[in-house]
Structures are given as structure tokens and as C-alpha cells.
Amino acid sequence: MPVMEKLLVVDDDLSVLKVLKMRLESEGYQVDAASEIEAAKNLAVKNEYELAILDLKLSGGNGIDLMKSIREVDPDIPVIILTAYGTIESAVEAMKEGAYIYLTKPFEYRELLLQIKNGIEKAYLSREVKKLRSIVRQSHETQNIIGQSEAIKRALNMASLAAASNSNVFISGESGTGKGMIARALHQLSERKDKPFVSINCAAIPATLIESELFGFEKGAFTGATANKKGLFVQADGGIIFLDEISEIPLTIQGKLLKAIEEREFYPLGAQKTVKVDIRVISASNRDIEAEVEKGNFRSDLFYRIHVIPIRMPSLRERKDDIPLLVEYFMEKCARKMNKNIKAIAPQALQRIMLYSWPGNVRELENIIECAAVMARDDVITEELIVMPTQKMDESAFRSFKESKQEFERSYLIELMKISRGNVSQAAKLAGKYRADLYALLEKYNLSPLEFRQG
Numbered sequence: 001m002p003v004m005e006k007l008l009v010v011d012d013d014l015s016v017l018k019v020l021k022m023r024l025e026s027e028g029y030q031v032d033a034a035s036e037i038e039a040a041k042n043l044a045v046k047n048e049y050e051l052a053i054l055d056l057k058l059s060g061g062n063g064i065d066l067m068k069s070i071r072e073v074d075p076d077i078p079v080i081i082l083t084a085y086g087t088i089e090s091a092v093e094a095m096k097e098g099a100y101i102y103l104t105k106p107f108e109y110r111e112l113l114l115q116i117k118n119g120i121e122k123a124y125l126s127r128e129v130k131k132l133r134s135i136v137r138q139s140h141e142t143q144n145i146i147g148q149s150e151a152i153k154r155a156l157n158m159a160s161l162a163a164a165s166n167s168n169v170f171i172s173g174e175s176g177t178g179k180g181m182i183a184r185a186l187h188q189l190s191e192r193k194d195k196p197f198v199s200i201n202c203a204a205i206p207a208t209l210i211e212s213e214l215f216g217f218e219k220g221a222f223t224g225a226t227a228n229k230k231g232l233f234v235q236a237d238g239g240i241i242f243l244d245e246i247s248e249i250p251l252t253i254q255g256k257l258l259k260a261i262e263e264r265e266f267y268p269l270g271a272q273k274t275v276k277v278d279i280r281v282i283s284a285s286n287r288d289i290e291a292e293v294e295k296g297n298f299r300s301d302l303f304y305r306i307h308v309i310p311i312r313m314p315s316l317r318e319r320k321d322d323i324p325l326l327v328e329y330f331m332e333k334c335a336r337k338m339n340k341n342i343k344a345i346a347p348q349a350l351q352r353i354m355l356y357s358w359p360g361n362v363r364e365l366e367n368i369i370e371c372a373a374v375m376a377r378d379d380v381i382t383e384e385l386i387v388m389p390t391q392k393m394d395e396s397a398f399r400s401f402k403e404s405k406q407e408f409e410r411s412y413l414i415e416l417m418k419i420s421r422g423n424v425s426q427a428a429k430l431a432g433k434y435r436a437d438l439y440a441l442l443e444k445y446n447l448s449p450l451e452f453r454q455g
Contacts, residue, residue, distance in 0.1 A: 173313030176363030
């Protein structure tokens with residue numbers, strides 16, 4: 001099967017550019033070519049490339065400066081520098097600035113192909129290492145399922161038993177109860193722990209895109225499908241796919257999802273051949289999914305297929321004995337994050353927390369503690385710092401710090417995604433944040449970069 005990697009080639013010699021493009025396309029690569037620096041920059045912003053090939057000497061600039069600009073959009077892209085001016089100084093400078101390799105014209109075409117192949121493989125491995133490190137950090141978080149109550153012990157014991165099997169698991173519970181953490185814990189405890197864990201929030205993906213996200217598509221399947229794309233089912237091959245908020249998947253897609261789960265086989269959009277995968281399915285919903293089945297919003301056959309091992313995450317109201325432990329954990333976490341010396345919570349503040357109903361569960365409790373930690377002026381969180389969002393306030397009063405902070409964060413993320421057109425690498429650079437942190441914020445506010453890539 002021919003390779004479908006996408007390359008960016010930049011050279012101000014049009015004859016060289018034409019030959020490079022033609023020969024690389026004959027090898028199965030997709031090639032975007034540019035003879036001017038600004039055109040190359042625009043292409044780098046609009047598209048994602050596996051590798052860039054840049055001439056060192058360009059009209060109005062040089063390949064090294066262009067490489068720096070492209071790296072601002074995608075820090076991980078490997079770059080091959082070509083030049084007819086093979087000086088030691090330029091070679092050293094190119095490598096020092098992060099070029100993958102340096103080739104002097106005239107170069108052996110086979111050597112270029114070899115370096116392209118090696119560069120793409122090296123970049124892929126680098127991304128996989130980063131992904132594994134992220135998984136390690138995430139798996140560490142799964143150890144932080146805090147609680148000693150009988151309700152949480154039942155859920156954890158059920159998860160431990162489920163991890164030993166290969167059956168599908170359905171996790172129910174209100175928003176903010178930790179369904180995603182249990183799913184990750186299941187993965188880490190299972191025989192598939194060294195294989196991928198792929199998560200998707202079905203509610204965050206537009207209905208028109210959910211099928212292509214899950215199953216992928218072939219080039220030409222629809223307008224804008226300029227290359228093959230592997231769906232999440234393929235990305236999870238050998239491991240686990242976590243379908244969070246599965247009840248939000250449209251009825252029109254549920255039939256194909258059922259077939260894929262039953263047979264572990266499906267057609268990507270526009271494909272003539274099926275793709276087979278070896279996956280375990282964990283799904284979750286904060287809705288009463290049985291009620292959704294009765295209403296006709298969710299297929300009963302799909303429900304029975306995913307609801308093999310049910311795990312119910314208790315609400316915080318059902319495990320109030322765990323609240324002091326959770327408060328202590330979140331205080332320590334916030335103190336480390338903010339580099340503040342927060343040592344204790346006042347008894348009146350804790351009492352206020354214990355009496356609250358917590359409709360947002362553990363996630364809401366964490367947000368309240370974080371807000372209090374931000375506003376704390378000494379080492380004790382006092383009662384007045386515990387501001388519940390459901391407390392009635394005078395209409396002329398200011399919004400709470402938490403509400404204002406959340407509104408600002410969501411508005412900021414929306415503008416950031418618009419400016420970067422959904423390119424998370426570029427958005428992270430603009431915001432001065434790590435991409436993993438930016439992805440976490442986007443997930444927190446149910447924002448999908450894909451929506452902004454569609455314009």
C-alpha cells in the first residue's frame with residue numbers, strides 16, 4: 001500500500017521544485033510546493049506535514065529562518081535542508097538550529113528518499129514517546145481516586161474485577177464523578193496496559209464529524225478529504241477505546257458503531273475494503289441510558305452490547321465521608337500548583353462544604369477549592385472563601401471569582417482556536433502553554449479543535 005505522508009517542499013528554483021514534486025509524488029507522497037517564503041509559511045499554518053524539505057538559499061531570506069517559522073507552528077516537524085553551497089559553517093548552523101539532516105546539491109535521489117523515510121519515522125517515534133509520557137502522567141492520576149467510603153470501594157472493586165476480563169464495560173454516573181479516571185484505571189490494570197488508550201468525548205464532536213472521527217476516511221470520500229485518515233478505532237488497535245458520553249452519538253451512526261463493536265470490523269468512509277481491529281470498548285454516560293433506550297434515542301441492541309459489565313460511579317452526595325480526604329488532597333494539589341503555603345481549612349469552611357449538595361460532584365469540589373486557594377491571603381482557607389455557585393447573590397453584585405475565571409477561560413480558548421484555526425500546536429505556542437495542558441483545557445470546556453478547522 002503506497003505511503004500517504006504529506007510533505008512541504010520549498011525552493012526558489014522552479015525547475016528543481018517541479019522535479020522534486022514530481023518525483024516525490026511518484027513515490028506516493030503528497031507534496032505541497034512553494035517557491036516563496038511567505039507562501040511556505042501560509043501553507044505551514046493551514047496544513048499539517050510529516051516533513052519539510054527546504055532550500056538553504058531563498059529569495060528574500062534563507063531556509064534556516066523559514067525552518068524556525070515553521071517550527072513555531074509545529075515544533076516536532078523534521079526538516080531537511082538542501083543547498084548548493086556546501087560550507088561547513090552553514091551545515092553546522094542548520095544542525096544547531098534543529099535540522100534533521102543537511103544534503104548538498106547535487107544529491108543522490110535515493111539518499112533523499114532514505115532521509116525522508118528515516119526523518120518521518122524518527123518524528124513518529126518522538127511523538128509516540130511524548131504520548132507514552134503523557135499516558136504515564138495520566139496513569140499516575142488514576143491512583144488519585146481518593147476515598148474510603150463503601151460507595152467508592154464498591155466501584156473500585158468492580159473495576160478491579162472488570163480489568164481482569166476482556167469484556168466491554170459501561171460506566172454510569174453524574175458529571176464530575178470520575179468516570180474517565182476509572183476508565184484509565186481499568187486500562188492500567190488490564191492486559192492491554194502497554195497498548196493504546198484512546199479516549200473520545202462523543203458530546204464534544206459535531207454530529208457531522210463523529211463517524212469520520214471514529215472510523216476514519218479514504219482520500220476523496222468527501223469534499224476536503226485530501227488524504228487518508230485513520231479513525232480512533234484504528235488508533236486504538238490492540239488496546240482500549242473509551243467512548244465517553246456515548247449516549248450523545250446520533251442514531252444514524254449507532255448502527256455502524258454496533259456492527260464495529262460486534263465484529264471488530266468496519267468500513268472507513270469512502271473505503272471499498274473493511275478494516276479489522278482488536279480493541280476493548282469502555283463507554284460511559286452521565287444520562288440514564290436505559291431511559292434513553294425507552295425513549296427511542298438509543299438503540300437497545302447497542303445498549304446490550306456495551307452494557308456487559310456495569311460500573312456505577314457514586315455521586316459526592318452518596319460519599320460525603322470522603323469529602324474531608326478530597327478537600328485535603330485538592331488543597332495540597334493547589335498549593336503545589338500555585339506555590340502557596342496553604343496548610344489547613346477552617347472548621348466552619350469544612351462544615352459549609354459538608355452541608356452543600358454538590359450537583360457538580362468531585363469536579364465541582366476541586367474547582368471550589370482551587371478558587372479558595374487563589375483568593376487565600378494566608379495559610380488557612382476560611383469560610384468566606386468557600387463560594388458556592390448556587391448561592392443567591394444580589395443582582396448588582398460582582399460574579400464570583402470562579403464564574404468569572406471560567407467565563408474568561410472559555411472565551412479565551414474560543415478566540416485562541418479561531419486565530420489558530422484549530423491548530424493546537426500553534427495555539428499552544430501563542431498561549432505559552434504545553435499542548436497537553438491546552439488539550440486538557442479544551443476538554444474541560446467541551447471545545448473541539450476540529451470545529452475551528454472547519455472554519
